[in-house]
Amino acid sequence: MKLKILAFGITKDILGVQKKEVEIATGATVAALKDLLEADFPELKKLRSYFIAVDSEYADDDLILAQEHEIAIIPPVSGG
Amino acid sequence: MVDIKITADELHVTECLNLVADPSCGGVATFIGTVRNHTKGRQVVRLEYECYQSMAIKEIQKIVWQAIDSFGVKNVVVHHRIGTLYPGDAAVVIVVSDGHRDAVFDACRYIIDTIKQTVPIWKKEVFADGEEWVSAHP
Numbered sequence: 001m002k003l004k005i006l007a008f009g010i011t012k013d014i015l016g017v018q019k020k021e022v023e024i025a026t027g028a029t030v031a032a033l034k035d036l037l038e039a040d041f042p043e044l045k046k047l048r049s050y051f052i053a054v055d056s057e058y059a060d061d062d063l064i065l066a067q068e069h070e071i072a073i074i075p076p077v078s079g080g
Numbered sequence: 081m082v083d084i085k086i087t088a089d090e091l092h093v094t095e096c097l098n099l100v101a102d103p104s105c106g107g108v109a110t111f112i113g114t115v116r117n118h119t120k121g122r123q124v125v126r127l128e129y130e131c132y133q134s135m136a137i138k139e140i141q142k143i144v145w146q147a148i149d150s151f152g153v154k155n156v157v158v159h160h161r162i163g164t165l166y167p168g169d170a171a172v173v174i175v176v177s178d179g180h181r182d183a184v185f186d187a188c189r190y191i192i193d194t195i196k197q198t199v200p201i202w203k204k205e206v207f208a209d210g211e212e213w214v215s216a217h218p
Contacts (some may be wrong), residue, residue, distance in 0.1 A: 008132050009202030010213040048218045053200070056135035072132055072200075078214035079131070079160060079201030080113045080172050080192055 001026045003033070003065060006072040011050065014043045015073075024065070030054070031061040037073070048076045081155040082148075084140050086131055086201075088163040091170045100155040105177040109184035111192050112174075117167035122207045129162040129171065132200040136160075139199045143191055151187040153178040158191065160201060171203075 003022045007015045024036055030052045038044050051074040052059050058074070065071065083099050093112060100108060115127050144156045157175040165171055174191050176184040195201075203214050 006132070008130060008200065009204075010216040013213075047216055053132070053135055056132075056138050058198075072135070074132070074135075074200050075202065075213070076215040077196070077198065077200055078203045078216075079129075079136075079199045080196045 001067045003067065003071055009075045011073040011075045014041050028065055029061065030059045030063045030065065033065060050075045082144055083157045084137060084144065085159045086133060086136055087161060091159050091161050091173050093173055096157045096159055096173045096175045099157045100175045100177040102155055102177055105154060106179055107181040107184045108175060108177040109188040110175045111188050112170050113172040115165045115167050115169050115171060119205055124167060125206045125208055127165045128204045128206060129165060130202055131162050135200050143194045147187040147190050151183045153183050153187045
């Protein structure tokens with residue numbers, strides 16, 4: 001399946017784009033997506049931390065992803 | 081009353097104070113986060129803020145309702161600015177009003193501390209000689 005990924009902050013710089021399509025096995029989890037992203041973009045592993053959000057909510061590693069989800073990479077936040 | 085806004089426009093503290101004005105409230109606490117002109121000895125030229133708007137609004141709503149549940153406060157305003165900001169500009173204004181001072185101080189503190197931990201807003205510091213996403217690396 002194809003997933004549409006949004007990237008913000010430093011992860012936008014690391015991916016080089018704000019929106020990216022990623023091909024991954026149907027039924028893949030958040031953890032599998034992180035593995036795939038880290039393989040393509042090793043700089044992600046140097047961050048203090050990062051999370052995946054699904055439909056505007058922080059997602060756990062075992063959440064199963066679907067094509068219709070809005071998925072975002074959330075690097076360490078620094079608002080305020 | 082709850083009013084939450086993320087905007088590229090200048091923030092107005094008086095507007096926020098007017099929003100919480102309530103004759104039943106004897107205490108109003110305000111926190112204003114402004115842009116510092118230095119970080120770790122380096123001079124800051126400007127900050128560039130960006131956010132994941134739909135999620136940021138949701139996360140601020142959660143924080144505000146947690147504050148209302150925990151501290152029982154009556155009125156809360158959170159306005160956060162994004163885009164390009166310069167030293168002295170207000171980046172965030174939080175105003176809380178309620179009957180008494182203890183609850184409004186506690187709620188205001190809780191809201192700013194938690195915004196900094198969970199709300200998907202990011203700032204890049206631009207120095208005279210480089211730039212850096214704040215908190216990105218250990």
